[in-house]
Amino acid sequence: MNAIHSSPLKFIFYFVKKQWISFLFLLIFCGFWSFKEVMFPYFTRNIINALSANSQGDLTGAYLPAFYLILTWVCMEIACRLLAQVKKIVFPQFRANVRKYCFNYIKDHSYQFFTENLTGKLASHVSNVPKSCEKVAELIFINIASVGGACIIGLFLFGIVSVAYSLIALLWIISYFLTLFYFLNQLQQAEAQHSESVSTLDGRISDTIANMLTVKIFSREDLEMDYLRNFQNKEINESKKAINTMEKMKKWHSLQSVIFLSSILSSLFFGWKNSFVTIGDFMLVPMLTFSMLGMIWWLGDQMNLLFREIGVIQSTLNLFNLSTSAKEAINSKKLHLSKGSISFCNVGFSYEPEKEVFSNLNLSIKGKEKVGLVGHSGAGKSTLVSLLLRLYDVRQGTILMDGQDISKVSLKSLRSLISFIPQDFTLLHRTIKENISYGNPNATDADIITSAKRAHCHDFILQLESGYETVVGERGWQLSAGQRQRISIARAFLKGAPILILDEATSALDFETEKCIRRSLSELMKERTVIVIAHRYSTLSELDRIIVLKNGKIIRSGLPDTLFDNENYLI
Incomplete structure (x- = not known):
């Protein structure tokens, strides 16, 4: 994954280059407006x-x-209509390009990146940055370009009357932009901090809404309002800082404008008095002056919007450029499995430097062997599975699959060969058919139905009003836990990966539902290498070997019958 541009303007122009001909036409059509704006006083x-x-x-x-x-006005009207047509073509595609790039970039981040950042915050960034990029591009190629072109033509027209007027106007424009550049970093930082506070607030609101059942059960609506108020106050304070910084710059711009206007009028009176200014010049110079002042003032307001949107983009780029823990190896190869064996060789890993999870861990699993992992919470069971999936990378040692180092193979090929059914078996907010076919997007309807039957969920799906076209709701909450689990199993059947991982897959189910699910899992585990994290003997009894973990170390290993007593408790 190549690093994303850290500069907002470089990031934007990366996409402008993809449509450079269309943006060139935007500049050309804006030129007609610039010409009209200052040539009117000249013709008058x-x-x-x-x-x-x-x-x-x-x-x-x-x-x-x-x-x-009149001709200038007609040409300007035609150019404006053509400009609207070009905008209609350019900017929707421009937004789509930015959105596609951002989503493709963020999806390649490690699992740790998504666990450390609020979902609502990430969604806010991916959703807002295309619109912000569009607004900045529009401000630069339409608003700033139009005003810039008008000012250049205006300087030339001032020179027709007297070079002195051109010099006064040029000095004013230079001082205006020098002031702008002086405050540039302050404005960008202030707006970036404000944007970050907005996205954080959005993330907190999204988190509260996603957990509204918990909020209502504990009657914590008032507590949530107090909790969100802190983030809201931070957003307000950051907004005030950004506005104050902009106002500091505008005070200097106001002073410069007063000096410019005074200098132009004084020179104009001097020219009239000394008879080198005509009555037409006396009309042209003030009209040009007030026209340029108005455009620059309007541009100043647009600058406020420009820096706010650049702040949104900068905040997003800062977030996206956070390092990822699991990275694609350079020249990574495709993983090929024939046996499905797994080996952990002297593996060391820690989430934090001072809290080691594994140290010199060694574990070998034969192809098509079914192994259970048991141990108290924090023993390292789920971490071991996360390392196998390369949600995190090992600190030392290697993990081999059929003798191939998984750190040197592509993440896509690795994960395509593993079916993982987690304890929190949530579904996408899509139809049941789409959720099952997620295991194999190329599957036919017949394949999907066959997988559903093998997972013992076909019958309950047909009882739903829309059958396989039923939308399951956000995270699948419109279905029961057992129904969601069986759809997850159907998805694993459809994927057909040679390695299967079950992480407490039945721990939240009642006895009757577990019995039904266990039949599905037994069929799914056939002819596959299987790793099962569980505590119930009923889940572990059919496995070939049980591994007992404690504090990241293997303390016992053996057959299920040798590790459990008559009451199915771990000996």
């Missing part, structure tokens, strides 16, 4: 000079500039 000046030089009623010399004025 020529009309006034022509009329003042003629006798009363003589319009000679006024027709041509009047024609140019």
